[in-house]
Amino acid sequence: MASSSSDEFEEEVQECAAAVICCNALTKKRKIWIHEINQNREVSGEYHTLINLLIKDEERFHTYFRMSRDQFENLQIKEKIRKIDTTIRRANCTRERLAVFLRLTLPQLIDCLKEDDDIQEAHVHILPPENGNETEVDSDGSDDEHSAKYQLERLTEAVEDISAKLGTIFKLNLGGTNLIVSTDADHTEALFRNEGKYPIRPAFPALLHYRRVNYGSVGVVPGNGEEWYKYRQGVMPLLKANLVRSYRQKHEEIADNFVEYIDKNKNRMLILEDVFTHLLKYTIEAISVVSPGHHFQCLSNYNNNNNKEDIIDIITASIDFMDGLHRTFTGLPIWKYYKTVGYRKLETSHKTIHKIVEKHLKELDKDKPEIIQTTNSYMHSLFSNTSYNWNDKLMLSMETFLGGIDATATTIAVTLHYLAHNKDVQDLARSECIQDNTRLPYLRACVKESLRMCPTGGANSRVTIADTNIGGYLIPKHTLVLPFSSVTSNKPEYFDKPGVYRPERWLRDSNCNVHPFASLPFGFGARMCPGRRIAEQEIVVLLMKVSIVANILSLLLVCCITDMIGI
């Protein structure tokens, strides 16, 4: 465990500590006023003995509490946990409560919250064979042959490793949650074919809660069941080829802007530093013309733009939103009791984006429906849907705006990386773009191949809606199952020489018979990504423009991309 932490991390730990202390105070029931052990606290208690000694030694104090004496004394939460003396009992001082609590709970909180070097011990159980004899293997037993430690943020490698030992399907205990992991494409098919009318994906509880309380409208991503289904109908038009094509011209113009932007922003060494942030600006701009139907000019010099503040705010808020969503999803659900850093990020960024999107929706709403229909078919479909109220429309517009900013930028970065490293492929793609830039089957195959080798999400996920037979095992209803596509799509059983970047395998006239469930970067079925076609268009159009004007390798973009995605 690391001894020093970032300010933000420390802030979060402090918040959590305060929150849990407050919660404990609310829920404890006392049978006796003061336990006899506690009566001697001031003589033999840890605070009055050891901690009073530690105060005199800065280094030991830091080792014990993971913070300096000054940090400890300056913690702002003391007032919040103060208890009041009564005539019967003197309350423990806030310093004492804080000290004991931090010491007892901090290591656990750090394990759960720290993001940089989380090492999770995987408890792995082999599934019971059909005769019912359960074989159990705990990978945290030190003398066990399956003993291993895995990093939470490198789950694909962990799953590959465990799968090599235990087979293509196994039960994983991850931080107390049991789930089923599979790396077999037939299992993936069995799961998706039995997902029902309302497929269940793990919710984003913090986002769901925040939206329910503040807007009474939750949108598509966070929820499940009938509530999800109602909102899903609003984003379905995004999957229509004609609708997507109607934005092609605008996307080409934005991609032209990006090419100019590279030229203006590369440094003296011809490197476009921090390429991912620039790509995020491109994807924000590209989706903004679809929803909310206002072109945020993120790539131009916005110093003289009347909407300068909005542009800066929308870029920052879009990045913060992803961060807040991730923190509240993967951390302890302490946000339920106390507004953690992650929850506050989610809330603030959501408010900002909501305000800006609402402003532009109101402007658009002043136009005649016939005009909206010709200029923006997606917003027209939303506005004319009578089953939604204003809040629903606003939430769906926001959902569409936010849905793929990050994943689309990542996919472009990954494809640029592979094209730069595979000169032959790059040349073929370029000559296709120069000859006929309408359908671009080869460039599209490049994007598919990039998503096969490096999908943006490691796993798909569904909760079983009934007992389901997967690979001969009866998986009980309400079990979380993760088909690990990032592993499946890199297995030689499904793809010849999976480590080789070969877009040809995706071409219609190739002889490759690809298992339809072996690579599912956009998910599958009733809940598959509704932004798939829009994302593909944004990606292909940008790659086309960049490939035509430049040798991707010579742009030296590749150095930064390799650093960023670590491949």
Ligand code: HEM
């Ligand atoms: C390369 C880019 C993208 C990738 C790889 C991607 C991937 C995914 C995946 C894997 C899912 C879960 C599907 C499932 O559970 O079966 C999903 C859901 C979703 N995506 Fe995307 N996505 C991308 C771009 C976009 C874009 C551009 C938008 C918006 C226009 C978008 C909007 C959504 C929404 C709203 C959902 C939730 C659907 C639901 O729960 O019904 N995505 N995406």
